[in-house]
Amino acid sequence: MSTQDRFFIDRLAIVGVGLIGGSLALALKEAGCVGEVTGIGRGLPNLNLALELGVVDKITRELEEGVQQADVVFLATPVMTIPDLARRVLPAMKPGAILTDGGSVKGEIVERIEPYLSGEVAFVPGHPIAGTEKSGAAAAFPTLYRDRRCILTPTERTPAAATALIRRMWETVGSEVVVMDVDKHDRILAAISHLPHMIAYTLVNAVGSYDHFEENILEYSAGGFRDFTRIASSDPAMWRDIALSNRQALLEMLERYENFLGELKRDIAAADGQKLFEFFLNSKTLRDAIL
Amino acid sequence: MSTQDRFFIDRLAIVGVGLIGGSLALALKEAGCVGEVTGIGRGLPNLNLALELGVVDKITRELEEGVQQADVVFLATPVMTIPDLARRVLPAMKPGAILTDGGSVKGEIVERIEPYLSGEVAFVPGHPIAGTEKSGAAAAFPTLYRDRRCILTPTERTPAAATALIRRMWETVGSEVVVMDVDKHDRILAAISHLPHMIAYTLVNAVGSYDHFEENILEYSAGGFRDFTRIASSDPAMWRDIALSNRQALLEMLERYENFLGELKRDIAAADGQKLFEFFLNSKTLRDAIL
Numbered sequence A, B: 001m002s003t004q005d006r007f008f009i010d011r012l013a014i015v016g017v018g019l020i021g022g023s024l025a026l027a028l029k030e031a032g033c034v035g036e037v038t039g040i041g042r043g044l045p046n047l048n049l050a051l052e053l054g055v056v057d058k059i060t061r062e063l064e065e066g067v068q069q070a071d072v073v074f075l076a077t078p079v080m081t082i083p084d085l086a087r088r089v090l091p092a093m094k095p096g097a098i099l100t101d102g103g104s105v106k107g108e109i110v111e112r113i114e115p116y117l118s119g120e121v122a123f124v125p126g127h128p129i130a131g132t133e134k135s136g137a138a139a140a141f142p143t144l145y146r147d148r149r150c151i152l153t154p155t156e157r158t159p160a161a162a163t164a165l166i167r168r169m170w171e172t173v174g175s176e177v178v179v180m181d182v183d184k185h186d187r188i189l190a191a192i193s194h195l196p197h198m199i200a201y202t203l204v205n206a207v208g209s210y211d212h213f214e215e216n217i218l219e220y221s222a223g224g225f226r227d228f229t230r231i232a233s234s235d236p237a238m239w240r241d242i243a244l245s246n247r248q249a250l251l252e253m254l255e256r257y258e259n260f261l262g263e264l265k266r267d268i269a270a271a272d273g274q275k276l277f278e279f280f281l282n283s284k285t286l287r288d289a290i291l
């Protein structure tokens, strides 16, 4: 990569050219901060689409070959696949290159990748806090990361210079970069992202299967319900992986949430208007502060 | 009201000129289907605003006086206040006029109003399934009811002609009218509206009070969380009233939801990927069907 002050990645390899990987490629291209982008995947349909849409400049299904020349390799495949891909990618990368990822869970990924680090290639674990419920190369768009946060969770084994470069990469595409430890990342994400998805999926299942009236009561849902449950349209395989790989933190958050729900239920059962009002007002105040 | 085929209400009184009452007035005006609209409220600031914005043509704080000439009186104040207002309004209304309401809960309202019906004035309980998290006359807009459903829950005491007229009123403003019994309304609403609000309020409280990290973790929330919790910005007093007046159905739905959540939690704890995938896929399928 260029060592001038201006940020530039000569050769970038994206493994998994979907929403997250594809959007990074598009954003870096739009910023004029990347040379050649190689898209690596399993299947030709998505890779060909990525090529047609100009998301990447070259495509290949040969993982090791695809990453050989890269200065930066970005793993953007489902969480569960990242460690194995990293294990294969690391020995094929050139010395001094940087491996980074965008997986939504960091603890499991870091734990399973670090044993394979040789010291020749740096690994910077990352997670852009951005997304939609769409997937694949067709879902990618260059402004996805603008005004979003990106969390990096370097460990003792991550060279500071590598973290600095990946930080600049995300800043270049418009994100505010926050560095924190792996455990903190996984707890925060469990709270603000993984728990809400579990809740949305559960709500839709609980309501959608309510067959008391021989008609689909979801037909009665208005805007509020539809907005509220939009995240229940997210990819089931991705969320299975996230739930499995962030199990501990997610279970803790679920328990915390259940306690609050139990409190609310007791207040409703007791018809305690004052407590209910306070509960709702407290929530509205917290919510309005992040509007 | 006019008895010609064209639908027209000569004199309409709106008690509570907020989002729901104000939007009905604006929509009927836009459709050219109403003569004079009187806005009735407690406080002058909101009433004056309603007058200025052209939501109503006349304003008064004198309830009985305000409804005297009306052919249709629409009660659109908080749920808990509707029965008492109806009790005062009914004897002041002229024979043959129709009282209707827009309260989000129907069982409690019907139960508390029916004892006061003399037979001179018809009461048509109603509930437009439309809304935003804003309130007051300033929040009203004429297209709120377009392409929405409106549920009417007439009882044995409701004359069919009155139901027919209120049905036309809602159809005139763009809604599809569905007639069902009171109990069914309250259960469906508990499922698709009241439960989601409880869940959103609970989520924001559970996450917003998580103080493990000495920073407000809500700051990390991205678009998904914000959309998901938008309904937690709704008026706490309104939702206290709804939770209290639809207690039974809501508690049943909460229990149903807790059972589903318990199942999900067990599957996460057991790391049962297959069950998790099915749970999420089932939800996505149900959700995508109402997109």
Ligand SMILES: NC(=O)c1ccc[n+]([C@@H]2O[C@H](COP(=O)([O-])OP(=O)(O)OC[C@H]3O[C@@H](n4cnc5c(N)ncnc54)[C@H](OP(=O)(O)O)[C@@H]3O)[C@@H](O)[C@H]2O)c1
Pocket (backbone or CB within 6 Å): A015, A016, A017, A018, A019, A020, A021, A040, A041, A042, A043, A044, A046, A047, A076, A077, A078, A079, A081, A102, A103, A104, A105, A127, A128, A129, A130, A131, A132, A133, A134, A135, A136, A137, A139, A238
């Ligand atoms: N969506 C979000 O909101 C979001 C936000 C932040 C982070 N993330 C993380 O970003 C990563 C990618 O998510 P995404 O939303 O971009 O998903 P996506 O749109 O489905 O893209 C993932 C890509 O990875 C490839 N892939 C899928 N399964 C694979 C497998 N088993 N082995 C190798 N490659 C595979 C696919 O391309 P081929 O078919 O060509 O192989 C696919 O295009 C995940 O780790 C996710 O946790 C997602």
Ligand SMILES: NC(=O)c1ccc[n+]([C@@H]2O[C@H](COP(=O)([O-])OP(=O)(O)OC[C@H]3O[C@@H](n4cnc5c(N)ncnc54)[C@H](OP(=O)(O)O)[C@@H]3O)[C@@H](O)[C@H]2O)c1
Pocket (backbone or CB within 6 Å): B015, B016, B017, B018, B019, B020, B021, B040, B041, B042, B043, B044, B046, B047, B076, B077, B078, B079, B081, B102, B103, B104, B105, B127, B128, B129, B130, B131, B132, B133, B134, B135, B136, B137, B139, B238
């Ligand atoms: N918002 C929704 O999503 C939605 C959807 C469907 C049905 N509803 C139902 O519609 C009704 C009105 O809701 P909204 O959203 O229109 O609320 P809103 O915007 O707050 O309007 C209610 C109006 O009622 C008056 N009011 C408030 N408290 C009162 C009291 N204690 N006694 C008499 N009048 C009072 C207020 O005007 P003054 O200050 O001038 O008195 C206020 O403008 C409620 O029964 C609600 O359940 C709401």
